[in-house]
Amino acid sequence: MNETTSRSAKAHWIWPSTADGHADLDSAKHHPVFANFRTTINLAKVPESFTVTVCADARYKLIVNGEVIQTGPAKTCRTIRCYDEIDLSDHLRQGCNIIAVIVLHYPADQPGNYSIASTSTPGLWMSSPILNTDSSWKSVIEPSRQIISENAFYAPLQIMESYTPIDLDDDWTTSINSAADQWRDSYEYSRDNLADILLPESLHPRSIPFMKNEKCEFQDADLLKQTIPAHSAKEVTLNAGELMTGFLRITVARGKGAKLNILESEGYVKYAPENPKSFEDQPVKGDRTDSVNGTLAGFTDRYTVAGFGTKETPEVFEPFWFRTFRYVRLHITTGDQPLDLLSCTYRICEYPLQVSTTVDIDNDLLSDIQNMSLRTLRRCMHETYEDCPFYEQLQYIMDTRSEILYTYSVSADDKLARQAIEAFMDSQQPDGLLNSCSPSNTLNIIPGYSIYFIATLFDHMMYFDDKDLLKRSLPTIKRILNFFNRNCRSDGLIDVIGGIDAPNPRWSFIDWTPEWKQTRGVPPAINQGPLTMESLLAVMGYQYAAQICDHLGESSTAKQYRVQAARLQKAINCLCRNDEGMYTDGPDCSDVSQHCQVFAILTHTISSEEGRSNLSKTLDDTQHYAQCSIAMTYYLFRALEMTGLYDRTTELWKPWEDMLANHLTTSAEDNLSQRSDCHAWGSVALYELPSAILGVRPAEPGYRSAIIDPHPAGMLHARGTVATPLGQISVSWSRESLNNRPIITAKGPEKIKLIIREN
Known part of the structure; x- marks a missing residue:
């Protein structure tokens, strides 16, 4: 001592x-x-x-x-x-x-x-x-006490344990x-x-901040307490009621040598391959609560009981890292001693997000999706933003840009966003591109993701206007755009800068859409030449960077970026449109996706009228045009908003409606493989309700002024308060019929000038 x-x-x-x-x-x-x-x-x-x-x-x-x-x-x-x-x-x-x-x-x-x-x-x-x-x-x-590798195709976490004390x-x-x-x-x-x-x-x-740390019990905790005789086996399934992230804590007495296999699962599946051989070997999912026809799929911790515990001072097993679970199944095999199973609880582990935005609408489905989306965002916020807590727990740039916007919309908290920005800047490679995720011990370059980093900085400028952060980030922005400038072809388009995952050193991932499944989220046009989407993303990067440079007083650099954007737009319009005026996925192919139409609208590469026509075609003919998946819904909704088609979002909430019907409590990763049941790029409702339906968003850097521009989307009324860095903005609007314009009332802090747009 x-x-x-x-x-x-x-x-x-x-x-x-x-x-x-x-x-x-x-x-x-x-x-x-x-x-x-x-x-x-x-x-x-x-x-x-x-x-x-x-x-x-x-x-x-x-x-x-x-x-x-x-x-x-x-x-x-x-x-x-x-x-x-x-x-x-x-x-x-x-x-x-x-x-x-x-x-x-x-x-x-x-x-x-x-x-x-x-x-x-x-x-x-x-x-x-x-x-x-x-x-x-x-x-x-x-x-x-050893780490058990999860399946390499699913989860590079290296957190599951086999433990004999x-x-x-x-x-x-x-x-x-x-x-x-x-x-x-x-x-x-x-x-x-x-x-x-x-x-x-x-x-x-x-x-x-430190993570939230709150003790919780499973719904059926009372059923857990029991004595399991020597030389016998017992299985107990516990239900958390919703998908959670937390530290499991199991207490036992006696039972020396008993084996505990602890399965953590997102939910029941129809079928789960025993030994997946590739990323495509995913469980087949349906009703996540169907315990009669389904089976639990997940990862397993193994613990051998030491046997020194008593009911007064029990033996405790708590895995080192937090686990993601909705269900936990304990499979217990005893040895020469009976085992007293005393408790299985958990401590919630998640970022302490303080939500102050509230939105009330006359749409029960959207309200349910809003609740599911907030739960999803919370479960994907820990010490970093995460793609999915069950499988990878990696902070990808595109995913994080969306998650940061959702965070701003509900809490005006930028602490985790600043962490992400610093991590992404640190990952910059000698050629100027950023690693697709950071922090990360492996190299995984997705060229377009570096553009989403510039978008993330633009968003932070509009909400918080930290000029010191912007100035420190500007060299990173310049190196990114220099990469795209160096890889510009003589005809003005961005050249082939990636491929279909490994062994190409760069992965030209765009979206998880069924038509691109065989090419791992990359438009098949990559097999014939450059991708239109990568040129459109470069345009978006130049445009965001120009606005950042203007704000920092670097007018000559801003002018240069606008010239480069215009040159790219001219090449795209000349080389990447078919006879119907639709943007093709590449200059040398005839494939047309919704994605190119969306980003042509977002970058003003096409007029609003033509963009509206093109986007309507992709919405009306979902079989002929590759559709934006859950990951791209935020961008699709912005294009609908810009072309006066926002009312059509009502038909696009179907994937989330299906999730609720299958009793998910968080948003799935996609509606293709549905690998993960919790992926926060699907929390788009957290942005749509306050920022589009209520219509509150920053009009100037630092939220010095705010636009109030509601998009009713088939509703008669809405009201709520929206968090901003300068205080709450309260908005309510109503209309007598769907054909009427909404009557808007709004109130905010004196520091914010409110600009009300009567649609």
């Missing part, structure tokens, strides 16, 4: 040691490893404040007197490591306190969790006036006189042996 008076005043990075006193690094070079750290601290009196600064390579879970206090550090890019400041005072007690930390480290030079960066010097660092990591901390690597007779996180006190002293790194980003002076403060 260590007295506070004997502690070093300086914290050291530490790691478990070998018998000869060196850092135990061999086991961490090739496989993910879990390391346990423990110390004790005696307090004559609990202080009012006891703040510690904590960091780890790569992740830590801090436990005080058996209670999980915090996990971290926040995800960052490979060149930055953050620290956390945590006040422990509410969790300490008079007398002896056990401070325990579990650290998970992934090999630095091998794929682990794609969004978690590691160095070659794994470790733990904690600093405070009286509690510092040093060699006196006891530590050990748990050889029987260290052979102890007690809980090392709670017992004062524990056998863990016999672990070796920790190894202290010297500064010369540390990775540069881990040096204390190189660490960065956490830029986002």
Whole structure:
């Protein structure tokens, strides 16, 4: 037991040691490893404040007197490591306190969790006036706690566990006189042996709030408590009631040697392939609650019970990383002892999003979709924005641009958006393009995604107008557009800059639409030459960049970008339109998709009248034209708005209506494979209701003025309040019939000039 008076005043990075006193690094070079750290601290009196600064390579879970206090550090890019400041005072007690930390480290030079960066010097660092990591901390690597790889075609998370606890007779996180006190002293790194980003002076403060941490129970928790006899098997299925992200916590007593297989599932499926051989081997889905005709598909944790638990002080298993689940199935096989299954609960883990926008409409379906969309966004916001929490948990640029807009619409919170912008800038490659997702340990370049980054900066300018951020981002924008400029053909179009996924070094992904399934989301026109969509995206990038440059006073650069955009538009109109005036997917093919018509409208490459005609054709003939999927709905709706066709959105909510009919509680990834049941690019209703139907959006940078321009879309009335960085804007409108114009009333903060457009 260590007295506070004997502690070093300086914290050291530490790691478990070998018998000869060196850092135990061999086991961490090739496989993910879990390391346990423990110390004790005696307090004559609990202080009012006891703040510690904590960091780890790569992740830590801090436990005080058996209670999980915090996990971290926040995800960052490979060149930055953050620290956390945590006040422990509410969790300490008079007398002896056990401070325990579990650290998970992934090999630095091998794929682990794609969004978690590691160095070659794994470790733990904690600093405070009286509690510092040093060699006196006891530590050990748990050889029987291992990461199980999920199916490589589905999920690169590397978070599932197979865990047989260290052979102890007690809980090392709670017992004062524990056998863990016999672990070796920790190894202290010297500064010369540390990775540069881990040096204390190189660490960065956490830029986002800690995740929401709230204990919850499953709907049928009372059915769980039971004793399972020796040499028997039992299966228990628990229902959270909706798709959740959280830390599972299972408590048991007795049952030494019992095996727990813990399946986490998004829902019931009609059929699930046992050994998927490709990305196409997806479960066949229907009613997600059909337990009679369906089966649960998902990923499984495995835990072997140590047997030291009692009903008063139970044995606890909590996976290190949060899990995504709607259903959890426990399959239990006992050995020589009966097992007392005491509880299975979870702690919600998600970004603490404070929603202040409210919208009331006379459309029950849209209201239900709005609720589902908010739930989806919450489940896809953690330390980064995520595509889907069940499979990848990666922050893709296109997905994130949409999710950020949805966040602005409901909360005016930009903290996670700023994190994303910084991460994307850090991922820029020598050729100027950004990695399609960041933070990420793998290279995956989708050329068009760099344009969505410029759009993300434009959005932030309109909502928040942080000129310092824009100025720091401008070199990144210029390098992106220089790439497109260098890859411009002599006829004015953007050349072939990608292909159909691997082995091409760049993936020209556009959208998950059925007609492009065989080419992995890339228009088949890529087989004949350049894509019209990549030229249209470049136009959009030049246009957004020009407005940003104008705002920053770089008028000559803005003029240059407008000239380049106009040159591209001329080439597109000359080379990529058929005899009917429709935009083809490439200059050398006859395929026509809805996507090209949409982006021609968004970039003003076509007149509003012609755009309206082209877009109407794609809406009226869904069999002949590739349609925008869920991922592209935001852009489709903007084109409908710009061409006076917004009323047609009422027919386009059908995919979400089908989701509700199949009892999804979050928006599916797409209506093609439906790989994930939770993907926040489908939360488009969070933008449509406040920004289009109520009609509130910024008209000037920093929301100095706001346009109030409602689009009733078949409704008679709507009202609500919309969050902005400068305060709430209240709007209500009504009309006597569908043929009448709405009568609008609006009120907002004095700092915002309201511009009301009477349609």
